[in-house]
Amino acid sequence: MNKDWAEKNKRMQSLIGKEASFREGLDVLFELRDELFGQISSIVKTFPAEAFYQMPFAGAEGYHSKTLAYSMWHIFRIEDIVAHTLIAQDDQVLFTDGWLKKTKSPLITTGNELKGAEIAHFSEQLDVKAVFEYCRAVMESTNGLLGKLEYKDLKRKFSDADRERLIGSRCVSNDEDAFWLIDYWCGKDIRGLIQMPFSRHWIMHIEAMCRIKNKLCQKARKGVDPIAYCGLSCNHCFLKDWCGGCRTAYNTCSYATCSPDGVCPNTACCREKGLDGCWGCEELSGCRKGFYAEKDINAIKAMALFIRKHGKTELAAVLDRLHQQNDFQKIQEVLGENLEQGLEILEQNRK
């Protein structure tokens, strides 16, 4: 399990377990959920539609054998059912504001009953953007519910009537791979439900989503030019396992994820100008767009200028050498903040 998330989860559990730190524990829970939801947001924002129904680990044991769309649906259907039908005893989010119609889901269940290719087929039918908005609505609704809890509520248990209400909702399939959930939830108190499904369940599935995403990125990058439009080298980038590169539809580069339409300004500009990269642009020296906007990003511009002079293959060779000699993540750690200095270091490292 991701160390940071596991530690935050552990801290949250310990804090909510004491009356004096209960509120602080809830704040940590919200922080954790926010962080985890951010992972989903960046995937939804940048990945192409077909990514959401691919099963790169089909047949494997574990949550990563599912699809991205299924994972989103499953996490938040479970949360919606538990938060509303079991705890609050009111309407699930799915049945308000037309979410069922908007998501285009053929199911109202958690999806546990789906097997193999059924998961991909179900995922393909979903409107992923609408599912994402549904997920957000569920998260906000649950946060509201959790925020109103008192320390004394943690020990609240569930009755046969609660169990019957869950069965009656028909939101959990009768299939043996799904029906056990009802007894599982009803066997917990609120504190147990905060762990599963409101925090640990998220961590497990979002980690699996990251594995699926990384695999799809690796597949997308095969055979694609590894030099990014801005001059960075995807093969030498510390995000290379996480990002498919800006020349593929699986681009999760940091600038891309926070740019409109998931395309960074350098990529968008090069495409508009029909350029292979910023090194081919006559405005490069004075450009302040995207990766060239900040002072310490001069290192990236130095690489684009280097490509202009010596080509991409030569840059890749120099970067190989720099990585053999230094232990670093971001290229600016080696090339520094000054453009001329950065260029000089690159030149010095040519054979």
Ligand code: SF4
């Ligand atoms: S963040 Fe940029 S350089 Fe790194 S892999 Fe993605 S596109 Fe390539």
Ligand code: SF4
């Ligand atoms: S204007 Fe800037 S971002 Fe656009 S292609 Fe030229 S160097 Fe790249």
